[in-house]
Amino acid sequence: MPETVDMLNALVLFTNFVLIPGVTYGSQLALGALGVTLIYAVLRFSNFAHGDIMAFGTMITILVTWWLQSVGVSLGPLPTALLALPFGIAATVLLCLFIDRYVYRYYRSQKSRPVTFVMASLGVMFMVNGLVRFIIGADDQRFFDGERFIIKAREFKKMTGLNEGLAIKTTQGLTVVIALVLVVFVFWFLQRTRSGKAMRAYSDNEDLSLLSGIDPDKVVRTTWIMAAALTAIAGVLYGLDKSFKPFTYFQLLLPIFAAAIVGGIGQPVGAIVGGYVIAFSEMIVTYPYKKFWNYLAPDEWQTSSLLQLLSTEYKFAVSFMILVIVLLVRPTGIFKGKVY
Amino acid sequence: MKKTLIAAALLATASAQTANAEDIKIGVFLGFTGAIESLVADMGPAAQLAIDEVSKSGALLDGSTVTWVRGDTTCTDSAAATASAERLITSDKVHAIVGGDCSGVTTAALQNVAMPNGTVMVSPSATSPALSTIEDNGLFFRTAPSDARQGVIVSDILNEKGIKEIALTYTNNDYGKGLAESIEKNYTESGGTVTINAAHEDGKGDYSSEVAALAAAGGEVLVVAGYIDQGGKAIIQASLDTGAFDTFYLPDGMVGDSLPEALGTDLDGSYGAAPGTDSEGAGIFAEMATAGGFKAGPFTAESYDAAALIMLAMQAAGSSESSKLKEKLMDVANAPGEKILPGELAKGLKILADGGEVDYVGASAVELIGAGESAGNYRQIAIEGGKLVTTGFR
Amino acid sequence: MNNALRATLAFSFMALALVGVGLYQSWALSLTILNLCIISSVMALGVNIQWGYAGLFNIGIMGFAALGGAAAMLVSTPPVANAWAAGGWNILFSAVGLIATIIVATLVYKNIPKGRLRSLAMIVVLVTGYLCTRYFFDPAVSAIESTDSAKTGFLGGLGLPIILSWPVGGLFAAGAAWVIGKVVLGLRSDYLAIATLGISEIVVAMLKNEDWLTRGVKNVNGLPRPVPYELQLQQSEWFTGLVEKLYANSLAGLEGAARSTVLKDALIEASSIFVKLCYAGLFATVLLIILTLCVLALNSPWGRMMRAIRDNETAAEAMGKDVTGRHLQVFILGSAICGIAGAMLTTLDGQLTPTSYIPLRFTFLIWVMVIVGGSGNNLGSILGGFLIWFVWTEAEPAGTWLMTFLTNWMPEGNAVKDHLIQGAQHMRLFLMGFILLLVMRFAPRGILPERHAH
Known part of the structure; x- marks a missing residue:
């Protein structure tokens, strides 16, 4: 039987390297997937430009943050970017409405097939991608300021006397809190408000909702505004926690889609669950359990092997594998998504 | 009488100039776009600085002018690099090439274009050990040391510090992989243990899984064979944040002021080494770079030296043709001869024109060995008080 | 304007552009571009089969091309x-x-x-x-x-002639396509897009990380060629004889050293052009074979059925057609063609460089080719392949030139001016997206629209 200290060490180790990053990453994916799923539920296509629109919103926020920093505005321990966030959201909303007006609306009026929309979103992705790189460049940008940690690893070690440290970054705390607030808001909006109900009605049965006098343009507009806001916030949180780089945002597309589909595309609850499922499977499958095992196992079972199921190079393949398995076993996802 | 003689001599040189002077073109074949565009932004101007210096001096081959032509390697796309090299050699008709930069595209351009056309390539930054043994008809040289050499340096430094166990992570390309293998080989042979040798992909937002794996494997020091403005920095940041590692070894791609600037005093106690010398050359070159409006960043000294060596070899061979100058390139780079520093190219050219010998030292104290690659001088550094300080040379 | 005339005009324009490069830059460069144009067209043909014939949206072209590239290495390198x-x-x-x-x-x-x-x-x-x-x-x-x-x-590989790898590359890609198709075809149309995007990333990750098989990021250099090497040509007697005949005019009246210098330059130039022509011949043969098969297939009952399925899946299904089965067939065929093109590209490069597989270059660019050329029309895809590749290679100098020109009025050293010139390369992306959207909106049928045999 391992000693209590060892068990605590193992627990802290696991929390520090799997649990906390997993919850943070999962929240970021969930917000992204929520945006994808809203667009999908109402407009009925997979928006491939999602990652790059995230990058756009983040870019605007960064530019405003820099400006705020240069005039000396700050939020104390919290990052200044939170002040700049409304500007980022506003710009993203405008961009989305603009794109919808000049790209997607035409195809809606033509009653084009979903795949045409997807293709158009690919074109939008190109353009937004080029635009972002043109304005801010292809390099890494950091825009975090304020207090970096809620708990520092070294301080935790000193405080508890354990071998293993535990660190919680401010951005990790912020991400989880904001994600929670947003999710509650989205559900309240969809269940309780008139616009939200109209959105759900339109999503469930377009013809019937039109008969009952719902203005389709208004529904589409509301959807874009909600999705754009979620997208911008998800992008900024991700950028604050990690770093901003246009190419990274493009690569987020796959886990975000995987999250949305695994949860059941078109289902807000599914998007959130899917986000955490993807994030945790990535962490759990690629984590080497050597140290964890050695804390718990008796002396004669100590190992020098890494005990890693899959090397970290294939991390993103995990989200893909889960996607395939879900499609094979339950094509509609965990929460029975929409399949048109 | 004396005056007449001088006049006659002057007249003779003047007529010689008009007789044999030509317009020599040198290709600057680097990744102006793509993965290492931030480094190339300074490497390009460094090579051009040497070319302009010689051209202005009028000392090369009876007053020939030298101009540079740029070509983009993109660093990764060998098809695009081949097309670009094709343009430089067959359309712009360059006499020799400074480049390429990344090992993959350099090999493609060398084998598909430079060898068939018999054009000399001098790379300032392709460090893959594979290039030491590649079939090149004597056309390929590099002013950057092979990664095989750096592996020895890293192993030596770690052993001197009494480190017994390291974790190793590398950027997933031919540079990172080659260097990591070289470090692992040398360090293991000298009795050390490598607990994990894992890749990281540049340009990702999140490295928590990678750091978790490194932390689980453990080790006294984390060796980060990556790039300072890419995944390498993010790995260090995440390791510090989670308390996975406190001390890091920084190979050449990670040595730069921007790292301690970004991470502050948390990095104190880490150390590393990058190509560099305590020669006067490096200092002179840094001043020239500032005057020329670019940073003396990684591989810029090598770029300057690559261009300088090509032109010195032309002078020694008495011809701007690649087939002739390739025979002389090693001679001008190595002893015996008068030592030539950056900014003294005209002096070197003159000595060669008078039949003398030069030993080009240049900005990176270049010394070519083996199949025409730099022997490699390293500057050892440490991070103290949030600053990069030089602790020695080897 | 009828289609035949349009096609003739468009292809003459392309030929003119390539000749222009030959005259004003160099013939070797022109042939290099031509070879890559042909390979791009083959890829575009593969995508066109999937999208134009059957409406399947594959955004994993990069993965299939990479499988072809791996095949080239595995077949040709000695064990x-x-x-x-x-x-x-x-x-x-x-x-x-x-x-x-x-x-x-x-x-x-x-x-x-x-x-x-x-x-x-x-x-x-x-x-x-x-x-x-x-x-x-x-x-x-x-x-x-x-x-x-x-x-x-x-x-290492099998040490066989590299040309064998082209069909093998096709088989590799077909195998991967079969697996994906089995899983996702029959589900929603955009699931295929996401699945192909995922599989292509995984294929490239395997090429990068499975060093025991592909040498990973250390690349495999010096793959054997299916055509002669320039240096061998330059030393061979028959080629020297040929060059002497071809360059008789410029060699006439020269003696000794002067003659050998001119001859040497001529040999270098001629050998480089000769090798590229050999490649062009091989690639063009493959292109013609695939094109012929495509045209035959499109006009056969099978092709009519495919178009019927594409235009109205429900109706076709009601007629008793096995929609999913046909889709699987066409998806495998198209992917196989992409695999062949990938093997050809690696053959031309002479090395396998896993890091060079990036989605922008291998997936999205090909899509622009298909849409701009005219989806559903085989000749259109070929034209798209030529045109877009040509623009892509020549856009880099053109973009910088344009930005320099546009900012000419700004003072030297102006921050905005520097930023615009530095960022010029990113405009390439923007431009590609813009072209795609414009064509989709205002000329959805592309430059050479699909012919309807009513």
Whole structure:
């Protein structure tokens, strides 16, 4: 039987390297997937430009943050970017409405097939991608300021006397809190408000909702505004926690889609669950359990092997594998998504 | 009488100039776009600085002018690099090439274009050990040391510090992989243990899984064979944040002021080494770079030296043709001869024109060995008080 | 304007552009661009079969091209005897272990009725299989990768002529397409897009990380060529004779050293052009064969059925057509063509560089080619391949030039001006997206629209 200290060490180790990053990453994916799923539920296509629109919103926020920093505005321990966030959201909303007006609306009026929309979103992705790189460049940008940690690893070690440290970054705390607030808001909006109900009605049965006098343009507009806001916030949180780089945002597309589909595309609850499922499977499958095992196992079972199921190079393949398995076993996802 | 003689001599040189002077073109074949565009932004101007210096001096081959032509390697796309090299050699008709930069595209351009056309390539930054043994008809040289050499340096430094166990992570390309293998080989042979040798992909937002794996494997020091403005920095940041590692070894791609600037005093106690010398050359070159409006960043000294060596070899061979100058390139780079520093190219050219010998030292104290690659001088550094300080040379 | 005239005009324009490059830049460069144009067109043809014939949205072209590239390397490089000796048996054992696991798992799945027992049995089989495979695989990999890792460190290939790899590349891609198609075809149309995007990233990740097989990011250089080497040509007598004849005019009246200098330059130029012409001949043959097959297929009853399915799936299904089955067929065929093109590209490069596979260049660019050329029209795809590749290569200098020109009025050293010029390269992306959207909106049928045989 391992000693209590060892068990605590193992627990802290696991929390520090799997649990906390997993919850943070999962929240970021969930917000992204929520945006994808809203667009999908109402407009009925997979928006491939999602990652790059995230990058756009983040870019605007960064530019405003820099400006705020240069005039000396700050939020104390919290990052200044939170002040700049409304500007980022506003710009993203405008961009989305603009794109919808000049790209997607035409195809809606033509009653084009979903795949045409997807293709158009690919074109939008190109353009937004080029635009972002043109304005801010292809390099890494950091825009975090304020207090970096809620708990520092070294301080935790000193405080508890354990071998293993535990660190919680401010951005990790912020991400989880904001994600929670947003999710509650989205559900309240969809269940309780008139616009939200109209959105759900339109999503469930377009013809019937039109008969009952719902203005389709208004529904589409509301959807874009909600999705754009979620997208911008998800992008900024991700950028604050990690770093901003246009190419990274493009690569987020796959886990975000995987999250949305695994949860059941078109289902807000599914998007959130899917986000955490993807994030945790990535962490759990690629984590080497050597140290964890050695804390718990008796002396004669100590190992020098890494005990890693899959090397970290294939991390993103995990989200893909889960996607395939879900499609094979339950094509509609965990929460029975929409399949048109 | 004396005056007449001088006049006659002057007249003779003047007529010689008009007789044999030509317009020599040198290709600057680097990744102006793509993965290492931030480094190339300074490497390009460094090579051009040497070319302009010689051209202005009028000392090369009876007053020939030298101009540079740029070509983009993109660093990764060998098809695009081949097309670009094709343009430089067959359309712009360059006499020799400074480049390429990344090992993959350099090999493609060398084998598909430079060898068939018999054009000399001098790379300032392709460090893959594979290039030491590649079939090149004597056309390929590099002013950057092979990664095989750096592996020895890293192993030596770690052993001197009494480190017994390291974790190793590398950027997933031919540079990172080659260097990591070289470090692992040398360090293991000298009795050390490598607990994990894992890749990281540049340009990702999140490295928590990678750091978790490194932390689980453990080790006294984390060796980060990556790039300072890419995944390498993010790995260090995440390791510090989670308390996975406190001390890091920084190979050449990670040595730069921007790292301690970004991470502050948390990095104190880490150390590393990058190509560099305590020669006067490096200092002179840094001043020239500032005057020329670019940073003396990684591989810029090598770029300057690559261009300088090509032109010195032309002078020694008495011809701007690649087939002739390739025979002389090693001679001008190595002893015996008068030592030539950056900014003294005209002096070197003159000595060669008078039949003398030069030993080009240049900005990176270049010394070519083996199949025409730099022997490699390293500057050892440490991070103290949030600053990069030089602790020695080897 | 009818289609034949349009096509003739468009292709003459392309030919003119290439001749222009030949005259004003160099013939070797013009042929280099031509070769890449042909390869791009083959890829575009493959995508056109999927999208134009059947409306399948594949955004994993990069993965299929990379599989083709891997095939080129695996077929042509000589085997590395030491590496085989070091870990060959263990690799074979682990392969056997993997296959056995799959077979047993399938048997269990089929023979045990659905329930807790089956789930439990499946888990036991899979875990045991995984552990057995890893038991042989891990030591094999480290043994192979440590055999002379700076030069080899991989198993090598079969040492066969590289041209054989083109069909093999097609087979590899077809195999991958079969697996994906089985899983996602028949579900929503955009699931295919996401699945292909995912698989292409995984294929490239494997090429990068499975060093024992592909040497990973260390690249495999010097793949043998299907055509002569320039240096051999320059030294061979028959070629020298040929060049002497061709360049008789410029050699006339020259003697001794002057003659040999001119002859040497002529030899270099001619050998480089000769080699590229050989490649162009090979690639053009492949293009013509594939094009002919495509045209024949499109006009056959099969092609009519495909278009019927594309235009109205429900109706076709009601007529008793096996929509999913046909889709699978067409998806495999199209992917195989992409695989062939990928193998051709690696052959031309003479090396396998896994890091060069980036989605922008290998997936999205090809899509722009298909849409701009005219989806559903084979000639259109070829034209798109030529046009877009030409623009893509020549856009880099043009973009910089344009930005310099546009900012000409700004003072030297102006921050905005510098930023605009530095950022010019990113405009390429923006431009590609813009072209795509414009064509989709205002000329959805492309430059050479699909012909309707009513």
